[in-house]
Amino acid sequence: MSAQLLQIKDLSVKVEDKEILHNVDLNLNKGETHVLMGPNGAGKSTLGYALMGNPRYEITDGHIFFNGKDITEESPAERAGDGIFLSFQNPIEVPGITLGNFIRTALEQRTGSRIRLWNFRKELKKAMDILQMDEEYADRDLNVGFSGGEKKKAEILQLLMLKPSLAILDETDSGLDVDAVRTVSRGVEEYQKNKNGALLIITHSTRILEALHVDATHILADGKMVASGDSSLVDEINTNGFEKYIQQ
Template sequence: MSQHLLDIENLTVAVEDKEILHGVNLQVNEGETHVLMGPNGAGKSTLGYALMGNPQYKVTGGSILFHGKEQQGLSADQRAKAGMFLSFQNPLEVPGLSLKSFVRSTLAQRTGKRVKLFAFEKQFNAAAELLQMDPAYGDRDLNVGFSGGEKKKAEILQMLLLRPSLAILDETDSGLDVDAVRTVSRGVEAYQKEQKGALLIITHSTRILESLHVDYTHILVNGRIVKTGDGSLVDEINARGFEAYEQA
């Protein structure tokens, strides 16, 4: 059994018969924050979708162990119930289902327990306040009519309430202005400190990382991790860009 929370070994992933990831290895322990960076088209989002079990991303080799259990053959909802969470670059709109109802129902399915309304309302409002989000958004249809920033805040709010053991954030800062990035980053920092969950932050920017402690940074180029370092590697990327790694 794996000693890691997440253990990815020699993972290859294809989309429509085209191999995107070529033998990726990555281990994440409880409470760690890992950053996955790389140029556009490197395969960063592919890794996130493959971890979460999106059927369009076919694992053709290697293994994904989560809590020591092989994830091959498990659906996305089974992985979510086990404690895996993925925030999307472009969150979907779901008419007819309110944000509050969605989170409360998902929380009940994950824990297998009835979620008491009063306690849930208190937690929801506290998370909304942290993210400078009007609690009234909880009664609106999920992401319908939300701005890009509001959708990203709603994703982080879900993460705070669902308390996953592993949160995969895919380009969460994409398309956000400076103030929105700062607010979303505050929510991620709260998850880091209060819930002590593990994070895999997928990004090609470093804005969301400015106030976060980073344990490991990985550079993905052309479907392969070409370098791994600590948080200081982020500064190196800022100074050098990705071109040096693309030519390596």
Template sequence: MNNTVLKINNLNAGAEGKTILHDLNLQINAGETHVLMGPNGAGKSTLGNVILGNPQYSVTKGSIFWENTDITTLRTDERAQKGMFMSFQNPLEIPGISISQFIRTALQAQSGQNIRFKEFRTRINAAAKALHIKPEWINRELNVGFSGGERKKIEMLQLLMLQPKLAILDETDSGLDVDAVKTVSQGIETFQQNSDRSLLIITHNSKILEYLHVDFVHIIVNGTIVKTGSASLIEVINEQGYEPFLDDK
């Protein structure tokens, strides 16, 4: 039996005094890939932010467990150190910090150890090559002057370098052309090759899922998961939309 990485019990959470998630339950085991889909405004991105501990969101009821430890009140950086990673719909620019510096600092914070520059450079060059990232990008400021698709590639580079226990990918395919979707998918596939790494892919577009192995699909409506099934649920959504699930709650 797989070890449980993340377990959410009866979670109620929201922002600015508004409850967005209602009695939500979810369990992700080591090595599993989960997909979260639902109509606009259903709470998909909210769930990702609450799991990561974004201070703009508050939990009013329920709990979040990480490897059997309650992390409901932990800060975002504390969750990241435990092995949690999240990519965002719109990655932020960080002027003055190179991609190389950012990733090396994150790796050292994660491991608590200094990483030799030569070893780090070898690793990041190999990861960049796998993602068809130009070598000169690594020394550029993080996301400054990059297109949306290029920023998503940089996030995949972070994913492959950090190798988190759980990666939450929030609309990673948003705004990408066909070639960029394939490149990002290749990065996710490479990450999946590590059999004890888990994924929660939040998306409204099934295109990126065509290239990936998926264990479970969850449909979220009005802040509650109303249906969980196999990858075959994706075909139902493609054919019928979310209408069949709107009355399930």
């Protein structure tokens, strides 16, 4: 039986005095892939930001436990140090620091030790090859001038290099063409091979899920967790949409 990694218990979250999430529960074990689906405005991204500790998202009730530790009051930096990673729906541009240096610095902060440049570049190239990324992107400022697809690939590149205990992917396939979705999915599949890492994939689409093994699916509607099941729930949503869950 897998060890529990993440426990969300009775979580309520508000943004600018408006409560978005209401008493959400979710349990995720090490090595598992969970999918969080729901219509636009259901609160899916809010849950991702709350899990990462974004101060704009105020937890008004409930707790978040990670590896048995209550992290409800931890800062985003502390949660990143614990091994939580969030891939943003709209990755921001960071002028002045290259993609390669950004990842290397993050790795050194995680491990607490210097990483030899030659070893780092070797591992980085392997990961970039998986994502079909030109090596020159490693020497470009993070996301500056990147296309939407390249920004998403850069996020998954960070995932492959940092190897977090929990990766939260927020609408990673949003705005991508079929080829880009396939490439990004390949990167996520590569991460999934590491059974020590768990995935929470937030999406209202199902394209990125086609090549992945899904252990559990959850439906969020109007800020509430209204259904949970196995991967067959994804097929049901594909066929019938979210209408019956919105009506609940």
